[in-house]
Amino acid sequence: MAEGVVMATGARSIEAPDVGEALKQAIIASGIALILFIAIVGIKTENAQGGLALIYRFGAAFSLAATVGVVRFLFDLFVWRGLGREIMQRWLPAGTLGTVMTALVIAAYLLGAYYFIVPGSRLALAETLSDIFGDNEWRSRSRIFVELTGQLVIAVFIVLSAMGIIMALRRLFSAAIPASREAVPPAARAEKTTLAEFGQQFAPALLVIAVILPVLVAGPQQRYALDTAIQILTYIMLGWGLNIVVGLAGLLDLGYVAFYAVGAYSYALLSTSFGWSFWICLPLAGILAAFWGIMLGFPVLRLRGDYLAIVTLAFGEMIRILLLNWQSLTNGPNGISQIPKPSFFGLSFDRFGGSGTKFHEFFGLQYDAVYRIIFLYYIILALALMVNFASQRLRRLPIGRAWEALREDEIACRSLGINTVTTKLTAFAIGAMFGGFAGSFFAMRQGFISPESFTFHESALILAIVVLGGLGSQIGVVVAAVALIGSSEFFRDLEDYRMLIFGASMVVIMVWRPRGLVSGRAPTVVLKEHKVISGGLVKEGAG
């Protein structure tokens, strides 16, 4: 049977679409969709007099299920089987993946440009969609959804364009092709380079976008966008810090937020009691957090796996409860307020009051509250990049290789003369230090901190970012942080559906990529050829 199919695709020009089979699949799909939609869409509770009232919207549920069926039918007929597959096979011989990429970029570009440029186009689409449902609530909801999708398309379009531009520039400026590439046959090279090179441009493209972001988002939404970006960057930094402990050394740490708290309270207390500036407090906060990292490290040295996870979890809670109850130092649940805001080389961002020159006066600008936000954005960007640089470097140093070896096999490490005690403690200390940096930035940005900001939920979120991104992967953390923090901001308008989307996407990603978005491991040293190690071989560490 299988052989016959292969023969047929090879010999005949167009495989006849199997209408019956497609119809069957479509009916099954719409049946499943109906079961789901009846419960989710078809019945709605609403506040009415004397309690809750049920409202039935079976029409909407049926039309959604029917849409699923029709789409499935069309896909079966034209995309997966007959014509579409034929087109893909005919027009996509090996080596033209680059062309498809280009086509996708152009499509995203056109779609993005259309929504971006033509005023009201997104609204018009939303109107059309809501007319189909003919329901006022759906009207507003679909409008929000289309608006968000439009924004997403624009974001993707910007990233892809930036990647394309960087790639083109690289090609332009690299006149000489390295000698080692000459040996590879051109046909094999073409396919390999297009995709790989495209992938390599992802990180630089993100960096370029990050640097010019304040300009990109200029407009009425600038403040909100930058606040979100600052939040995302804080989590990226925390993710990179935790990545050293969990991703490299393989020590599962469920109490990472403790170090974030130590950093935040260090800055808050030092600056409010002694009036020290942020740049003096930052290293101190890092050192204090590292100290607490070692304090945590000592008792858990011999613990592995679940036991380690439980003790670190308890440690995170202990720090929070300590902060809550040590009234005389931390002011307990009331928190610490009036933490000094940042200043630009001594120039305050305030509008009035205080002594000294103000930022806007010095530069002769109109006062705008957003300057402070932009400054904060660049501080966290610089801090995050520093953490990234340091952990990338550390990974290539003996200590980094020892961390990874520890994750792979602790006993073998000891047999090779590696002191696993100091290796584990340095992992805890350096991870904690980066957490402390992020914490003191958080305190400065908020101006107010209380133990409520450092609950287990934060630890879980940071760990989710690291695991989702792929243990040990730097760029994976970025993508995961943008996806997790960004999406919860992005879908804020969808209210309760937000958590549904969050949960569903987590499940989908864990089924689709169980080892995280970026599962391959890049070697730290290369003799002849750089080969990515598949995620299946890399161990996750026993704790």
Add this chain to the structure above:
Amino acid sequence: MSEAGPPILQVDHVTMRFGGLVAVDDLSFAAKPREITAIIGPNGAGKTTVFNCITGFYKPTEGMIQLRHPAHPEPFLLERMEDHEIAARAGVARTFQNIRLFSGMTVLENLLVAQHGPLNEASFFSFAGLLGLKRYRKAEAEAVDFASYWLEKLGLIDRADDAAGDLAYGDQRRLEIARSMCTRPVILCLDEPAAGLNPRESAGLNDTLRWIRDEHGLAILLIEHDMGVVMGISDHIVVLDYGRKIADGAPEFIRNDPTVIAAYLGVAEDEVELVEAEVGR
């Protein structure tokens, strides 16, 4: 092959108890430099326990283990040292019965991890390395050269950039030997290096071990069940049974020793008393 002079490793009256179980009972033997000493015995005889005592993974209940490092005037007392110190300072390297490679790291990375001590020092405990100083880069280049030497010798140089877990079983065994040699040891302890190898591979292993002994002047301590390997390359054999030493000597002597034969093959009913009288049990 044997040389006059003091033994490099001396095990004196070592006993290892796990609760009521006596895994090693009053064991004494010595290994000489430039010699291959094999430890053989039936399953459960306590061979791997002896290895774990020598390499510091277990602390022996009683007894003393001395190692005379050529570059060190005083002998190291291994029973008092931490396992990682034994590897790093005393120069004892080991491999494992069930291979323990860093499977998610490349072959070359495995060998660089083995050179952690000197490299870490060269990187000023990461500070010089973090700043990318020349001193560290030079040390790393040297470490890569040293690793390449061993990969070349063991025929793994073409796989240097592959993940260790991707290697075939025989290659993994050889990589483990290369990795332990990268710690620059004075004595190499191999726990069943020929297990799972085909006859051609184990013949190759024999050549490699002889070459390591002759070219690098190492003492090799070997646990092995494959008698072809043991009889072929050992200079000296220690036989254990139920944690006790039952024979000690050159291969020809061991081959004909009745207690050894009894331990391996068992004895006929009527010979039991005779043999027991001889063994002293």
